[in-house]
Amino acid sequence: xxxxxxxxxxxxxxxxxxxxxxxxxxxxxxxxxxxxxxxxxxxxxxxxxxxxxxxxxxxxxxxxxxxxxxxxxxxxxxxxxxxxxxxxxxxxxxxxxxxxxxxxxxxxxxxxxxxxxxxxx
Numbered sequence: 604x605x606x607x608x609x610x611x612x613x614x615x616x617x618x619x620x621x622x623x624x625x626x627x628x629x630x631x632x633x634x635x636x637x638x639x640x641x642x643x644x645x646x647x648x649x650x651x652x653x654x655x656x657x658x659x660x661x662x663x664x665x666x667x668x669x670x671x672x673x674x675x676x677x678x679x680x681x682x683x684x685x686x687x688x689x690x691x692x693x694x695x696x697x698x699x700x701x702x703x704x705x706x707x708x709x710x711x712x713x714x715x716x717x718x719x720x721x722x723x724x
């Protein structure tokens with residue numbers, strides 16, 4: 604691997620590049636985002652709530668459905684109790700991990716198709 608000093612130098616360089624990259628990346632995102640879609644936000648919220656509720660229900664069912672497979676070899680009561688006690692925390696973590704995080708890709712994804720970027724192919 605490398606010495607700690609060398610790794611700190613690399614981290615400093617990459618940090619500086621990322622600061623510049625953030626400016627470019629988020630300014631591109633801001634320039635390509637159409638704010639007129641936010642007027643429809645109120646009509647979409649009920650659908651989002653239903654969808655997220657169903658996703659959470661599915662994650663909870665999957666978490667509780669797999670509890671019996673998450674025990675030690677002896678299937679001791681302590682493991683069963685610990686897994687049962689942690690099931691809602693596990694479900695919450697899994698639910699949060701399924702939420703969309705790719706806002707930049709989502710905002711910029713349709714741009715090449717809408718601008719007919721591949722029209723000569």
